[in-house]
Amino acid sequence: MAGRSIEESNPLPLYHQLKELLRSQIEGGEFPVGARLPSEVEIAEEYKISRSTVRLAILDLVREGLLYRKQGKGTFVANPKITRGMPGVTSFTEDMKARGLRPGAKVLKFEIAVPPQRVAVSLRLRDKEEAARIERQMLADDEPIAFHISYLPLSVWNAMNIKPEDLNDQSLFWCLENRARIILDEALETIEVGIADAYVASILGIKKGSPVLLFEHLVSSVDGEPVEFATNFYRGDRYKYYIKHKRQRISFMRR
Numbered sequence: 001m002a003g004r005s006i007e008e009s010n011p012l013p014l015y016h017q018l019k020e021l022l023r024s025q026i027e028g029g030e031f032p033v034g035a036r037l038p039s040e041v042e043i044a045e046e047y048k049i050s051r052s053t054v055r056l057a058i059l060d061l062v063r064e065g066l067l068y069r070k071q072g073k074g075t076f077v078a079n080p081k082i083t084r085g086m087p088g089v090t091s092f093t094e095d096m097k098a099r100g101l102r103p104g105a106k107v108l109k110f111e112i113a114v115p116p117q118r119v120a121v122s123l124r125l126r127d128k129e130e131a132a133r134i135e136r137q138m139l140a141d142d143e144p145i146a147f148h149i150s151y152l153p154l155s156v157w158n159a160m161n162i163k164p165e166d167l168n169d170q171s172l173f174w175c176l177e178n179r180a181r182i183i184l185d186e187a188l189e190t191i192e193v194g195i196a197d198a199y200v201a202s203i204l205g206i207k208k209g210s211p212v213l214l215f216e217h218l219v220s221s222v223d224g225e226p227v228e229f230a231t232n233f234y235r236g237d238r239y240k241y242y243i244k245h246k247r248q249r250i251s252f253m254r255r
Contacts, residue, residue, distance in 0.1 A: 006047045014049050015056035022057060026066060026077055037067070037075045079238065091173035092148070096140050103171075104139035108203070110164035115151050115229075122218050123153050123226045132157035136167060137203050147203045147233040156180060156227055172228070182221050189217040196233065204235050211236035 006017045025031055038046070040054045047054075058075055061067040068078045096103035115123070115131045125131060131151045138146035150172065159180035167175070176182045194214035201208040213234040219227045 006049060015053045015060070018043070018047065018049065018054065019057040019060050022061060023066065031077050033077050033079050035077045036073075037077070039074065091171045092138050092146065093171035093174070101140040102142070104142060105168055106137040106139070107134065107164050107167050108137055109133075109135040112154065119151050119229045122229045123151060125153065130154060134164065134167065134172075143238075144203065144205045145235055145238055147200055148230055149232070150228055150230045152228050153226070156182065176227060182227060183223075184227065185220055185222040185224075187217045187219045189215060191215055193236070194233065200233050204233065206235060206237070213239055 006014055006021065008014070010017055022031075022037075031037060037043070037058075040051050040058070043054045044051045058067060058069075062069060062075075065078055067075050069075050090098075092105070093103040111133050112130050113133055114120070114128055115125070115133065119131070120127075120129065123131060131153055134148075134150045134152075136148045136150070137144055138148055156176070159182070160175045161179060162170075162175055173184060177184060192214050194212045196204060196206055196208060196210045196212050198208045200212065201210060204210075204212070206212075213236055215232040215234065216230065217232070218229050221227050
């Protein structure tokens with residue numbers, strides 16, 4: 001880390017200068033994923049700053065997900081999280097490719113069954129009407145990132161004219177649009193924090209009880225017809241969702 005300095009004359013707080021310096025070193029590859037950082041004492045001595053200043057900088061980077069700490073072992077560079085915003089109705093494949101990652105999928109289970117009531121209502125199915133249910137393990141650069149459970153009306157599934165294993169190589173959205181000729185229009189999505197049970201954890205390669213991001217979405221066609229209801233589990237340690245808000249301008253009239 002030699003050759004770089006932290007200046008007291010700089011208007012930025014010392015901890016902020018150190019934080020940005022460490023960030024540039026991590027992003028530049030000086031500290032690769034999994035690397036152990038020098039101790040707080042070593043960093044403080046090198047830059048002639050207090051240990052509390054070092055701790056503030058490191059804690060900020062831990063909160064951002066760039067670093068993680070192991071009690072009694074030190075501070076390490078974390079595997080960067082995959083970030084997703086609100087781009088519109090996009091598939092997992094499109095999201096991963098947009099981030100320079102190689103998408104993949106593995107169909108774990110396929111069945112024709114009566115879905116839970118709330119799924120049936122969302123898909124506008126008749127009482128006891130069956131739907132196609134697909135479980136898939138979703139991969140990014142061959143690493144498990146998500147577990148998708150999708151329900152499709154049988155009319156939609158049959159219109160694609162594919163076998164379940166075809167979804168190992170092809171995006172579901174691609175098949176809907178190019179095989180079934182359905183124009184996807186909008187998705188209603190909810191997001192919440194969940195805990196992985198033993199089954200979900202085994203698919204995602206994480207420990208039981210680990211935090212996950214739980215997405216549920218209902219995708220509709222341009223005709224307003226429901227196409228897919230999905231429950232998707234994403235690894236909390238590898239996935240981050242961001243939302244950009246814009247303040248609405250309101251004009252007030254004085255009396």
